Structures are given as structure tokens and as C-alpha cells.
Amino acid sequence: MYSSIEVEKLSYSYPDGHVALREVSLNISPCEKVALVGPNGAGKSTLILNLNGILRGQGKISVAGLELNEKNLGRVRACVGLVFQSPDDQLFSPTVFEDVAFGPLYQGYPEVEVRQRVKEALAVVGMSDYVGRVSHHLSVGEKKRIAIATVLSMKPELLVLDEPTAGLDPRARRSLINLLRELPITMLISTHDMLMVRELFPRMVIMDEGYIVADGETLELMENEALLSAHGLEKP
Numbered sequence: 001m002y003s004s005i006e007v008e009k010l011s012y013s014y015p016d017g018h019v020a021l022r023e024v025s026l027n028i029s030p031c032e033k034v035a036l037v038g039p040n041g042a043g044k045s046t047l048i049l050n051l052n053g054i055l056r057g058q059g060k061i062s063v064a065g066l067e068l069n070e071k072n073l074g075r076v077r078a079c080v081g082l083v084f085q086s087p088d089d090q091l092f093s094p095t096v097f098e099d100v101a102f103g104p105l106y107q108g109y110p111e112v113e114v115r116q117r118v119k120e121a122l123a124v125v126g127m128s129d130y131v132g133r134v135s136h137h138l139s140v141g142e143k144k145r146i147a148i149a150t151v152l153s154m155k156p157e158l159l160v161l162d163e164p165t166a167g168l169d170p171r172a173r174r175s176l177i178n179l180l181r182e183l184p185i186t187m188l189i190s191t192h193d194m195l196m197v198r199e200l201f202p203r204m205v206i207m208d209e210g211y212i213v214a215d216g217e218t219l220e221l222m223e224n225e226a227l228l229s230a231h232g233l234e235k236p
Helices: 044-051 073-079 096-106 111-124 140-152 170-182 194-200 218-222 225-230
Strands: 005-013 019-028 033-037 058-063 080-083 158-162 186-190 203-208 211-217
Touching: 005 044, 019 044, 019 211, 033 044, 033 194, 044 058, 044 080, 044 158, 044 186, 058 073, 073 080, 080 140, 096 111, 096 140, 111 140, 140 158, 140 170, 170 194, 194 218, 203 218, 211 218, 218 225
Parallel strands: 033 186, 033 203, 080 158, 158 186
Antiparallel strands: 005 019, 005 058, 203 211
16 A cells, blocks of 8 residues: 655755755655644745646655656645635635635536535535634634635645644644544644644654654653753653
8 A cells, every 4th residue: 555645865956055865865654644844944934835747856756656746746735735824815806716626626626526625625624614704803812713724625635734723722632633633634734832743743853954753653762852852852
């Protein structure tokens, strides 16, 4: 059985010469939930943006058995549901319905299928009553749920979120954590929220200076305070 995602010796340098990824290798199995942690500048966001070809480094990436290349780029992007840190980067249509429908429409699905996908995605994130609302009038927590729905409507293999709890008040944070716990999908989350990591993610990957420096059971790695401290992390 293929991995949901397989990264082999991925390196990436920005145009200014800054090396952001150094031969990163990572395998995530279907339905596994993995936290990606590390200090700012560790390479977490760069890795995420390589997973669906927004950035293109050197190395090999496969998603759901599809190698990321020019021929498969569209199919891979449909498999990787990327949710940005700021939902305003993802929500740009007049209504919630149009935001969630955008991906399936772009993929060419018929209207009946699009409407069904929108209905299902909004139901999953608990936002069915918001279908006619204006996205930009919603709270940050509500926008984050709608942003997740925009990728769930594409039925991805892998859900990738960048700092999902950033900017949320305690109630909205708890609501989002409960949602992520219930989603039956392979998940990779880049976050500084170590309390959420301990609660939700059995596996933790630590990055620093473009390298994966540790990859293992979350509770075991969190007991290694010297490891955490060496890479700018604190035990929650």
C-alpha cells in the first residue's frame, strides 16, 4: 500500500541563496496525523509549499502514489488540501457557497456534484447554516472552518494546515481542535501550539535549519527537554 505522502531527499533554496530545506525525507501513512514543529525559519512552511508544487525543490515527492511532476501537477494539487495560516488568503468570493464551490468548479465537476460537495464539506466543519453568508463578515474561527471546507470539497488525500490555531481565542481554538480530531483524513499540521500537538498528534516531526532533526512518538519526544530546548521548543 502506498503512503499518503512520501518525500525523498528534498532540498530547496530561495532565489537569494538561502537554503531552506536540506535533503528532507518524510513518509506519512494513510489516516496518520502528524505535527510539524520547530522554530521560525526551520523550513516548515517551505516544506508545506513544496508538497503541492507551489514551490519546486530538488528531490522526489509522491502523493497517494502520484509523483509530483509537470504531468501530474493538477492531480497532486487536488490530493493535497493546503489551508494557509490566514484564511483571508483562501477566501475571496462573495459568499461562503462560492468559496467552497470554487475548487470543484475549477476541476470541471457538474453543478449537481459541486452543490453536493459544498453541502458535505460545510456539514463536516459544522458550518451548514453559513452557506449564504459573506465570508469576510465572519469571525477568524469561522473563517478558518470555511477555509478547511474549501479544501475538503476537493476530497483531498492529505490535509495540510499552517498554524491552524494562530489568532484564535480560547473558545474558537478548542472548537477547531475538536474539529481536527474528528476529521477522518491524513493530516500534517505545522504549528507552534505544543499543547495542541500533545493532545491531538501521536507523531511529531521536529525541523530546524532545514533539517528534520527528530521524528517519533509525540509523548516520547516531549519528555526530551534537552532536545526541545536545543531546537527552540518548550514542553507544554
